[in-house]
Amino acid sequence: MKLSTKGRYAVMAMVDLARHAQAKPVSLSDIAARQEISLSYLEQLFARLRRAGLVKSVRGPGGGYRLARLSMETRVSEIILAVDEPISATRCTEMGATGCRADRSKCLTHDLWEELGNQIHLFLSSVTLHDVLERKLTTRITEAPGVPGPGSSMAAAS
Amino acid sequence: MKLSTKGRYAVMAMVDLARHAQAKPVSLSDIAARQEISLSYLEQLFARLRRAGLVKSVRGPGGGYRLARLSMETRVSEIILAVDEPISATRCTEMGATGCRADRSKCLTHDLWEELGNQIHLFLSSVTLHDVLERKLTTRITEAPGVPGPGSSMAAAS
DNA sequence: GGAAAAACCAACTGCGTCGCTCGGATTTAA
């Protein structure tokens, strides 16, 4: 899971698409104007989204894009996975399968990154386009014993 | 919170430092050899870590680095924040303060990214170097039944 | 049939960061 601004643009565009879903499909130029994203860049993003089966296209005048599924069935994690490069597998990164040489002394942090990846994916797949539109963010996890909040200072704990 | 491989290298190095902490400080060339990271690159990372007050240096032969605090008082989030660029503030990204033009229609995803940032920071600041060494990852949050319907819990933030 | 609106497609560009190298300088133990 890559978490670049590219994925953010894609999610912005998809939320916009979900918001303005009508009988007629939504054209990319409309989205581009509303979200202030380059039209051609949007085209590239939506090419990937279409290949991933998240949107359907209608060509010709009056055409545009539609969500392939309902907004409450389209998860943010899917959008980001669709547009981002599948991570460059640097050294021990991710590669859930075999990788990581099993030499634990060199890869003490393996479990940490794996768990972090899980956390991120878990969160992003718990949020759908509908949730973003309705501003229903799950906001769970809020309490964890002895863990200081993000913003403020971190008094030692644990 | 940036989550690049740069931060990962820094955490790897810091875990290595914590693991081999003895009476004598640990030299970067030792860490470089064990973790297979370029020495000069390590130097750059540790320059930042030192400025952030996470490590202390000892110059001269037999010198090296020491943790400035105990390993259970050094959080992974601090390490990553120390070495990563403070994010380029693209459009509506993060910028916890004023930003984001308050034009909600253009920034429907603002709350989403903010909440995601909170999740990541919360997780990474719940893990200390000591935890990584002992492989005690908190692994909480693990519920979220199946692929969870998020709307179930919580009303919006904002 | 022709014009125009839209999706499609491919190549290229400027830029910034990453991971790293090189060439030093300073400090300090032996």
Next chain:
DNA sequence: TTAAATCCGAGCGACGCAGTTGGTTTTTCC
């Protein structure tokens, strides 16, 4: 004095990002 180590800055090749250019195809509408 030598050598081990931290310090420091400049530069480099590669890559992804965001965008641009310049098309083509499909399809609606007049």
